[in-house]
Amino acid sequence: MTLTELKYIVAVARERHFGKAAEACYVSQPTLSVAIKKLEDELEVKLFERSAGEVTVTPLGEQIVQQAQSVLDQAASIKEIAKRGKDPLSGPLNLGVIYTIGPYLLPDLVRQNIARTPQMPLVLQENFTVKLLEMLRAGEIDCAIMAEPFPDTGLAMAALYDEPFMAAVPVHHPLAERESVSSDELKKETMLLLGTGHCFRDHVLEVCPEFARFSSNAEGIRKSFEGSSLETIKHMVAAGMGVTLVPRLSVPSGALQSRTKGRSREPEQIVRYLPVRDVQGGEPTRRVVLAWRRSFTRYEAIAALRNAIYACELPGVNRLS
Secondary structure, eight states, X not given: OOHHHHHHHHHHHHHSOHHHHHHHTTSOXXXXXXXXXXXXHHHTSOOEEEETTEEEEOHHHHHHHHHHHHHHHHHHHHXXXXXXXXXXXXXXXXXXXXXXXXXXXXXXXXXXXXXHOTTSOEEEEEEOHHHHHHHHHHTSSSEEEEESOOOOOSOEEEEEEEEEEEEEEETTSGGGGSSOEEHHHHTTSOBEEEOTTOHXXXXXXXXXXXXXXXXXXXXXXXXXXXESSHHHXXXXXXXXXXXXXXXXXXXXTTTTTOOOOOOOOOGGGXXXXXXXXXXXXXXXXXXXXXXXXXXXXXXXXXXXXXXXXXXXXXXXXXXXX
């Protein structure tokens, strides 16, 4: 067997489709299929069940694919050890970031990284938490910036900061003149939510769990609307369609210093951002962490990335060491 064959079976197990696996491995489907058939013949076992439009992994195949991933990780570690001997920080670092962090952290982080470690460019991937965890396990990315909680997958983690939520309301809304707003007050409003799959949606529902019950045919209850991104939802807030919660770093620079009601159509100038207080006087937050595989050998790269993150401005968050 070869490392290439092991790479192919891991790709098929991940994609559940020979064509997509071949595309991910940059080879033709016949090439991939022949290689996998050769490996099955050598091992004298069937790794995949093939049917019309569907590929499933056999029980024994699951164990072999898991071991194959371990072998590929170890092979990659050999290359990384050799590279570290020359320069521990040389070569790109594949970084994943969830959608509700990327647009607000990455501009400053990329600048800090270039200034500090120009020999280690960041290869960036934005995605949902679940997908980033899959990519970490498969070795497709080296590390990821995500928000807790997420399933315990045996990853190494370093806490970066606790980020408070803020309420975004139309500037002419009655709440806009307040210095802060409570979660109980938000429950009376039309809440705009991110679509299913965004972990920040779950965070909002933790603050206002009543919205989890909303549906289009619910009687006597205000309906929630779903947006594809935080920026889209901010435009919906500006249009007066409702209110929402946003992470602190997504608040536009200067939006908290001025309460002027201008005539500009820019959402950051016609949306008011308010701290959220719970019954005990605290504020809801999310913990942002950096996660990586324990088998990842570029420790210096992880440390350099953390230093670059800590060098970012990160207004309003509680930095964690």
